[in-house]
Amino acid sequence: MAIMNLIMSATLTNWVGKLLELLYNAIGNFGWTVVVFSILLKVILSPLDIWQRVSTKNQQKKMEAIKPKLEKLEKQYKNNPDLLKQKQYEVQREAKINVFATCLPLIVTMVVFFVVFGGFRALVTYENELMVEELDKAYVSYVVDYNESKLTDAQKTEVNELYAAAIEANPTAEPLYIKWDVLKPYCENPLRNIDFIEYGELATENPEKYAEMRNILANTYKAHLEGDKWLWVKNIFKSDTGTDVVPNVKSYTSSGAGGIGAALEDTQMHTTYTNLTDPAASELNKTGTWDFKKWNGYFILPLLSLLTSFLSTWIMQKNGPSNAMGTQEQQAQQQKQMKMMSYMMPIMLAVFAMLYSAAFAIYYFMSNVMATLTTLVVNGVMKLIDKRKEAQNPVIIR
Numbered sequence: 001m002a003i004m005n006l007i008m009s010a011t012l013t014n015w016v017g018k019l020l021e022l023l024y025n026a027i028g029n030f031g032w033t034v035v036v037f038s039i040l041l042k043v044i045l046s047p048l049d050i051w052q053r054v055s056t057k058n059q060q061k062k063m064e065a066i067k068p069k070l071e072k073l074e075k076q077y078k079n080n081p082d083l084l085k086q087k088q089y090e091v092q093r094e095a096k097i098n099v100f101a102t103c104l105p106l107i108v109t110m111v112v113f114f115v116v117f118g119g120f121r122a123l124v125t126y127e128n129e130l131m132v133e134e135l136d137k138a139y140v141s142y143v144v145d146y147n148e149s150k151l152t153d154a155q156k157t158e159v160n161e162l163y164a165a166a167i168e169a170n171p172t173a174e175p176l177y178i179k180w181d182v183l184k185p186y187c188e189n190p191l192r193n194i195d196f197i198e199y200g201e202l203a204t205e206n207p208e209k210y211a212e213m214r215n216i217l218a219n220t221y222k223a224h225l226e227g228d229k230w231l232w233v234k235n236i237f238k239s240d241t242g243t244d245v246v247p248n249v250k251s252y253t254s255s256g257a258g259g260i261g262a263a264l265e266d267t268q269m270h271t272t273y274t275n276l277t278d279p280a281a282s283e284l285n286k287t288g289t290w291d292f293k294k295w296n297g298y299f300i301l302p303l304l305s306l307l308t309s310f311l312s313t314w315i316m317q318k319n320g321p322s323n324a325m326g327t328q329e330q331q332a333q334q335q336k337q338m339k340m341m342s343y344m345m346p347i348m349l350a351v352f353a354m355l356y357s358a359a360f361a362i363y364y365f366m367s368n369v370m371a372t373l374t375t376l377v378v379n380g381v382m383k384l385i386d387k388r389k390e391a392q393n394p395v396i397i398r
Contacts (some may be wrong), residue, residue: 016119016203017126024227030127030237031230034359038366041116046374048108053378056316062095113349120360121261124237128252128262131224135268135276137176138220139199142213143270146206147187147196155194159186180270199271221246221280233297233358234284240297240358242289246281249273258355273301301361303355308368309346315375 012100024033042049069091077084148156162182167175195201203210225245228236234245239258246373252273255261264273286294353361 016116017122020119020123021126026109027231028227030359031233031362032078032229034236034362035366038363039370041112042367042370046114049371049374050378052108053375056186057184057379059097059381062097065097066097068093084129100202116358116363117352117356120357120363123368124357124359125260127228127237128247128260131221132264132269132273134224135217135220136271138216139213139276140176140180140270143198143202144176144183146202146209147157147212148184149398150194155186155192156330159183162186179271199275209381217276218283219277223286230358232300235296236359236362237357238296239356240301240361241354242286242292242295243297244281244285245296246277247286248277248281260317273306297358299354301358301365302350305353305361305368306346308365308372309349310343312368312372312375313342313346333394 008172020033020037023037024030027033027036073084073087073091077087094194096182148159151159159182163179166178166182167173170178186192187194195205197205199213202213232235233240237260238247239243243258249264249272251258252262254259255262269276284294292298349364353364
């Protein structure tokens, strides 16, 4: 039936989305679901994460050990930059230094980011399509009851007989939609002088019932949002910005930046998306740009994501080795480029956090916090190990 197409289009194929859905069903609030998911993912990846940081620390020690050799080579081959790079590389290779070691954390971060981002996108689409399903059910239920109430007892008996036959012929179909499919053509039959009243027509025929229907749709939307609120964010599936709480049809169907990418054109909904969401939008969405009380969020998560990302990057750079080769001028240029790239990523991801769902921004923020804590703990443990080694093997000055 109509809504079954909607559900089929909302199936989750991404394992991240499936895991999030399982946690969501257990926790009941999606914001805290993302917090728990972020911690779990970081714990699962912690062996690799710790290995990366230990490896980076060891690389740093090796670079410090060969620093005198590198300085000597620079003086010896300062007029031949190409040969200098070759000699420096040979020294690093002899010391078993991996030139690309510092790139590994960045590569892993990018891979995890795109996998998780895809999962969040899938789940945001899925949950929004479920929202439309709930609204459509509420709408169909109300319209069916209203139109059926206008029938005579004999007509109701005829409709129920047709309904029972349709149910028997389609046992797996949604009974509510079968009732709609039976009742509407029954009422519209030219032999009967009965108008099947739908959304807009109800406003004209019975304004009181129209207001009641809109109130039911608004309450249905708000009830669904109860599990999608998190602290100051009203709808976790929209961005933590001054955007509307209820997405319009363009935002709902768009697969571009900030869009939900949900399907409408392949479904046979019983009224339009705008009709279903307008009651909630009229109540929850802002009336103007500066209607702060009705903003979905206040740019807090994107800002926190940016700050924690810079902090995490700064700590890693501070404790990471520099594998730049060549003359001092060339090394400075290489380090400048690497520094620029390392700061471009936090800015890029912060933009993602601002454009896409607040759920993704929570994940990004929590990941930065966990990464920073992991780096500090690993660095602290390695310093203690180094001190113990120094205590066991004191340097004797003669």
